[in-house]
Amino acid sequence: MICENLEMIRAAIARAAGRCNRDPESIELVAVSKRMTGDRISAAVACGQTIFGENYLQEARVKIESLPSSLRWHFIGHLQSNKAREAVRLFDLIETVDRLKLARALDRYAGQRGHRQDVLVQVNVGREPQKSGVLPENAEQLLSAMAELDHLRILGLMTMPPRVSDPEQSRPWFRALRRLARQLAERGCFADNDRVELSMGMSADFAVAIEEGATMVRVGTAIFGRRP
Ligand SMILES: *Cc1c(COP(=O)(O)O)cnc(C)c1O
Numbered sequence: 471m472i473c474e475n476l477e478m479i480r481a482a483i484a485r486a487a488g489r490c491n492r493d494p495e496s497i498e499l500v501a502v503s504k505r506m507t508g509d510r511i512s513a514a515v516a517c518g519q520t521i522f523g524e525n526y527l528q529e530a531r532v533k534i535e536s537l538p539s540s541l542r543w544h545f546i547g548h549l550q551s552n553k554a555r556e557a558v559r560l561f562d563l564i565e566t567v568d569r570l571k572l573a574r575a576l577d578r579y580a581g582q583r584g585h586r587q588d589v590l591v592q593v594n595v596g597r598e599p600q601k602s603g604v605l606p607e608n609a610e611q612l613l614s615a616m617a618e619l620d621h622l623r624i625l626g627l628m629t630m631p632p633r634v635s636d637p638e639q640s641r642p643w644f645r646a647l648r649r650l651a652r653q654l655a656e657r658g659c660f661a662d663n664d665r666v667e668l669s670m671g672m673s674a675d676f677a678v679a680i681e682e683g684a685t686m687v688r689v690g691t692a693i694f695g696r697r698p
Contacts (some may be wrong), residue, residue, distance in 0.1 A: 473517040486680035502690030505697045531607045551575040565590040565628040573616045574658035580621035596632040597645045611660040626667030637675035
């Protein structure tokens with residue numbers, strides 16, 4: 471089942487890329503495996519999936535340490551600064567940096583490990599009070615301050631827009647993130663301003679996100695089924 475789901479999603483990614491003349495290879499599928507067991511992740515690995523997204527550190531640690539080291543892991547949950555050391559140890563990409571205090575903590579631990587930590591800045595495009603993410607108007611200030619941190623590499627932006635019933639309703643939010651990324655790239659805010667990563671789109675709306683420029687889509691339910 472997981473294999474069939476992955477194949478359907480890869481095909482849908484290719485179709486969405488085709489509709490906007492984009493190379494499907496330029497779009498990364500992040501399999502969101504929160505609350506899924508290692509067995510289910512292994513099943514996805516057997517079908518060629520290599521990138522996984524996790525929301526909870528404790529849960530992720532057990533999986534990451536027991537699965538092949540060739541896999542790549544993205545942290546996509548809310549991160550407390552006092553967990554920054556562990557996050558740097560475990561994750562290839564931390565997608566949810568939204569405040570300077572957290573960025574500084576990540577920078578410090580990445581420095582201690584002698585590497586540069588890849589990060590995305592999470593933006594709260596829908597200005598929802600219960601959601602994490604920097605507000606769009608504060609993004610430039612945050613990214614400028616983060617530019618001073620030598621052990622972080624800011625690859626792009628991530629967002630989780632308001633919940634909607636029709637995927638088309640997500641489009642304006644995805645577009646808003648892309649526009650913001652373009653403005654910030656013009657100011658040289660990213661590690662590579664010609665190739666800014668945009669992590670947006672989930673099971674219900676990843677095709678729309680790709681049409682609006684997503685370079686990473688985070689898909690859970692459509693791969694693994696409903697979470698327990
Ligand atoms: C759970 C989660 C997803 C995946 O959502 P699905 O609707 O199951 O595809 C994507 N992004 C984040 C940040 C999540 O927490």
